[in-house]
Amino acid sequence: MNTYKGQDRALRAGRLGTAGLLLSVLAASAPLMVVAGVMPTTFGVMGMVGQPLLFVILGVVLALFGVGYAEMSRHVHNAGAFYAYISRGLGGTAGAGASLVALVAYSAMQVGIYGIFGFEVSGLLATYLDLQVAWWVPALAAVALVAVLAWLKIDLNARVLGVLLVVECLLVVVFDVAAVAEPAASGLSLAAFDPDTLSGAGLGTALCFCIAAFVGFEQAPVYAEETSRPQVVVARVMFLAVGFAALFLALSSWAYTVAAGPSGIVGAAREQGPGLLFGLTEARLGAGFTDLLHILFVTGMFAAMLSFHNVVARYAFAMGREGLLPAAFGRTNRASGAPGSGSLLQTVISVAVVLAFAVTDDRPAGDPTVPVLRLFTWMGNVGALGIIALMATASLAVIVFFARRGAARAQAWRLVASGLAGLALLVIAVYTVKDFDVLVGAGPGSALAWLLPGVIGAAALVGLLHGAILRTRRPEAHARIGLGNEAFQLEKAREGGPG
Numbered sequence: 001m002n003t004y005k006g007q008d009r010a011l012r013a014g015r016l017g018t019a020g021l022l023l024s025v026l027a028a029s030a031p032l033m034v035v036a037g038v039m040p041t042t043f044g045v046m047g048m049v050g051q052p053l054l055f056v057i058l059g060v061v062l063a064l065f066g067v068g069y070a071e072m073s074r075h076v077h078n079a080g081a082f083y084a085y086i087s088r089g090l091g092g093t094a095g096a097g098a099s100l101v102a103l104v105a106y107s108a109m110q111v112g113i114y115g116i117f118g119f120e121v122s123g124l125l126a127t128y129l130d131l132q133v134a135w136w137v138p139a140l141a142a143v144a145l146v147a148v149l150a151w152l153k154i155d156l157n158a159r160v161l162g163v164l165l166v167v168e169c170l171l172v173v174v175f176d177v178a179a180v181a182e183p184a185a186s187g188l189s190l191a192a193f194d195p196d197t198l199s200g201a202g203l204g205t206a207l208c209f210c211i212a213a214f215v216g217f218e219q220a221p222v223y224a225e226e227t228s229r230p231q232v233v234v235a236r237v238m239f240l241a242v243g244f245a246a247l248f249l250a251l252s253s254w255a256y257t258v259a260a261g262p263s264g265i266v267g268a269a270r271e272q273g274p275g276l277l278f279g280l281t282e283a284r285l286g287a288g289f290t291d292l293l294h295i296l297f298v299t300g301m302f303a304a305m306l307s308f309h310n311v312v313a314r315y316a317f318a319m320g321r322e323g324l325l326p327a328a329f330g331r332t333n334r335a336s337g338a339p340g341s342g343s344l345l346q347t348v349i350s351v352a353v354v355l356a357f358a359v360t361d362d363r364p365a366g367d368p369t370v371p372v373l374r375l376f377t378w379m380g381n382v383g384a385l386g387i388i389a390l391m392a393t394a395s396l397a398v399i400v401f402f403a404r405r406g407a408a409r410a411q412a413w414r415l416v417a418s419g420l421a422g423l424a425l426l427v428i429a430v431y432t433v434k435d436f437d438v439l440v441g442a443g444p445g446s447a448l449a450w451l452l453p454g455v456i457g458a459a460a461l462v463g464l465l466h467g468a469i470l471r472t473r474r475p476e477a478h479a480r481i482g483l484g485n486e487a488f489q490l491e492k493a494r495e496g497g498p499g
Contacts (some may be wrong), residue, residue: 059246107384
């Protein structure tokens with residue numbers, strides 16, 4: 001069975017080094033969006049003062065997850081990272097299920113950001129240029145720009161992402177320093193790191209919110225085929241990304257508690273919501289800095305959209321190459337080497353979803369209900385649930401993979417780390433489903449509480465069914481799920497032919 005289809009079925013190798021890959025995966029986490037949006041929500045809605053400690057704990061959990069995940073990246077190089085790892089550990093049918101979950105989850109997260117992006121740009125145009133523009137106009141403009149950049153070379157995308165990310169992070173650090181330099185009446189309190197602050201009914205939901213802030217680090221293996229020395233670089237980038245995110249988010253959320261005071265942060269977050277960061281910075285750093293922060297808030301979201309778009313395109317490419325999607329998705333552009341069909345698919349989906357929410361928006365201009373509270377919140381939480389479930393499943397797949405290869409003893413500490421991470425992620429996934437009505441702001445008994453997480457469940461079932469059908473009707477296609485072009489390399493080595 002020759003699974004190698006030529007250069008148009010292979011992503012270009014050696015185009016990303018450590019710095020380029022790190023910037024690409026960190027951009028997906030949109031640090032400023034997390035600081036301005038996720039953190040005030042966790043403080044206010046969940047009443048969780050100990051958010052800084054929560055980021056430290058989640059950093060440890062995801063570092064444990066990364067131990068086995070990184071080791072898998074040394075053995076499996078495939079743009080469909082999650083499903084490739086799961087198929088190598090748990091079989092092709094499970095891999096097929098995971099592939100569709102990954103495609104839906106990353107697509108949902110990417111499309112959801114268009115909602116809050118369009119709303120923020122619309123607000124900036126109204127404030128600074130006195131232009132009244134519906135949120136979906138800048139959202140669709142962003143769809144078009146992302147499509148163009150994604151069609152170009154990945155190294156250009158890395159530069160675009162890198163510049164936006166570095167400036168964004170620097171501005172947040174300036175806020176952190178200003179908060180420490182001018183604390184609230186309680187001074188430089190470390191109360192937010194007290195374990196007692198994590199008690200309460202909101203803990204499970206807070207975990208769901210906070211783990212989404214780390215999403216991005218697990219994307220590093222998606223670019224393995226395009227990375228120089230992937231056996232070294234991919235693992236290095238994952239640990240750098242987790243470590244940076246945990247430190248950056250813990251310090252920034254602590255800076256909130258210093259600026260507003262541990263006793264005042266929950267009330268301030270409930271009153272001001274996402275405006276909390278901008279209010280605290282204006283009081284300390286002036287209106288000019290706050291205006292710049294607003295602009296970088298928008299560019300940070302754009303960087304995240306571009307990063308997620310690239311990941312969706314590569315998952316679609318990997319699935320097309322292995323028969324899980326039509327073969328056209330398994331080809332790359334001759335000029336740039338980018339996975340063009342997958343990129344086009346995500347662009348079409350983005351346009352369709354943005355237009356669907358735009359048509360149903362009968363609210364007055366400037367109302368965040370549809371673009372933020374629905375499109376962004378619904379899609380973002382659907383995507384986060386899918387990624388948490390994939391990480392939990394991948395942890396099990398790592399254990400099975402090495403056990404079947406007779407390497408359980410040699411890899412014992414990595415397998416223990418994967419097991420602990422898998423259990424923790426499973427608990428978080430259960431809490432996410434249980435509290436989904438809270439996550440999406442729906443009332444008790446709302447159909448959204450099961451319809452939205454049901455999207456991920458349906459994707460898993462359809463993918464598993466597809467895998468089972470392939471196993472029966474096309475066993476040769478089922479056998480290469482997760483192998484990518486490695487199937488060709490193995491065949492070439494076995495036959496001793498030139499390929």
